[in-house]
Amino acid sequence: MKFRDMISMSFANLFHRRVRTVLTVMGVVIGTCAIIVMLSLGFGMRQSMEDLMKSMGDLTVITVYGSGSDSSEGLDDSALKDLRKLPEAAAITPVYFLDSSCVAVNCRKYQFQGMIYGVAMDTLEKFGYEAETGSLPESDFKNTDILFGSQSAYSFCDTSRKSNNYVEPIPNKNGELPKPFVDLTKNRFTLSVNLPEDSTARNKEEKLRVLGTLKEDFSRNPSPSSCIFMDYAYAKELREKYNKLNKVKGSSDFYDQIILKMNSIDVVPEAVQKITDLGYQSYSMESQRNEVEKQLRTVQLILGGLGAISLLVAALGITNTMVMSIYERTREIGIIKVLGCVVWNIRAMFLMEAGAIGFLGGAAGIGISYGISAFLNSLAAQMSASGGGGIFAMGGKISIIPIWLIFGSIAFSTLIGIISGILPANRAMKISALTAIKQE
């Protein structure tokens, strides 16, 4: 028997029992919709999570902390040397933290109160920092060259006043920001190491050269906001000087962090492993993302499972329909056997019928899923426009249907149909022609 003839016989049967076929197909439609919509919600969630991650930090950056209870313990120059040996690192910088208790950056009577980060100034560009005014340092820079963060102007405190000594960067009614005490690009700034309070010695002031200000970017670490960036060797020198003057015990050799920028996301897990092997603790958005991904996968599995349950019910529906159909057509099957239809043709026809139910259900299910998905997205858009929606609406879409899911679900529903048809088809095949034609 020709394949085409078997197909046309199968479809004739499906068409002959229209109502039942439509009802069974509807079961599959609901099952397919459930799976697709559930999975698309998972994909939407993943997408917004990923967008969120990207806005939170660079995925190719690894931050290394020291081992032991004191997190800076161990990150000295030899550690820096070790880490420099890592392949695939595009840039590496130590980060040395200083604050206003240690050094004072002054402009007239105003004193800087933010963080001072000692970094490898020539790597800033590679780490993705951008200059808002001025320019990022090239290889030739002096110790006293600094960069301000974008909000640093508001971190200056009026030392002559006890209260109300800051300008807050809060826009007024017209949406204009108040003028800060200092102008980062025009004013002159000096730096001095703090002395003990009882000291009578005079602060030795150094003139600073402002190379520029950095553009705000919260995805960077350290974020170029209310801070000063300077060369790490100079920062270390300042700390040493402070320790000596204030008779502080302890080493100034240790960096607070060492930050690596990798060539690509793919090498991050490997690099993290190597860093761990060297005995350092590290943090990367990538490993963070892996954690989130794991959780998302669980969520997706649960969602998909819910959908799968309804498809399972649909599969039982197909089997039921096919079994019913066999009971009704027992005599018919007997007749075609008597007329010379070979048994595997009978089985093939039943499998085709079941597969066609699955296929039609899958195809219709995709169409309807697209509708549901569009509806959910428009709902989410409305919610986020009115301020609700939470993290779901961050990416704009809460339901995403990738192309592969379309083909996948059609193939899957067809397969489910065929599998559901196996039992009835075998049953049909085994019907004895004699008993079938004896039946009225």
Add this chain to the structure above:
Amino acid sequence: MNIISIRDIRKVYHIGTEKVVALGRISLSVAQGEICCILGTSGSGKSTLLNIMAGLERPSRGNVVIGGTDVTRYNEKQWALFRQKNIGFIFQSYDLLPTMTALENVAMPLAFRGMDKEIRTRKAVKMLRAVRLGNRMLHRPTQMSGGQQQRVGIARAFVARPRLIFADEPTGNLDSKTGREVMELMVSMARKYRETLIIVTHDPEIAKYAGRVIKIHDGSKISDERNTEAMGTKEES
């Protein structure tokens, strides 16, 4: 030449612990082109005999030879392939497939053989015209009367030009007038195409159309007579 010959056929059913002998040592041969009627009351074993000859049932003992081939030990698949080529069937309740038109029903046995649609449609059209249903080709079984349906059934049995056609109570569901028409048609078709026809019936009226009548009672052959004045022969001459 004998198209079918059965030898010492015996069929015993085991119902519980009881043995029921349906057929006890029956032998008969039917020649090519013969129209043969197996006549018997209900329970005489005539249907069992038909089932055995058509390969739907296996005899407990004995042989079935069709066209020189011993088909007694054929399995289901072999029988299916054998029936495709060699056997036509006419049923009491017509048994056309409700999903198909008259034309498709007639062409179906050819489709089982894997014949191209074009060729089989041409053959089916020819056969439907032969049973005078040229104007009902695209009707479905539900749109036709019993007599018309049985004529489609006859066309379906003849279309593949088998060596042997079995008819199981072909007029059982028809009124006597339509029954006569159908019988006349069937017999004249068999003569026209030189087909061997074996009719199984309980109705002595039907037997009048056959050239040979074999009476069966309680699983045994009780008579085997030639009927030289078979009805329907006039038309052919």
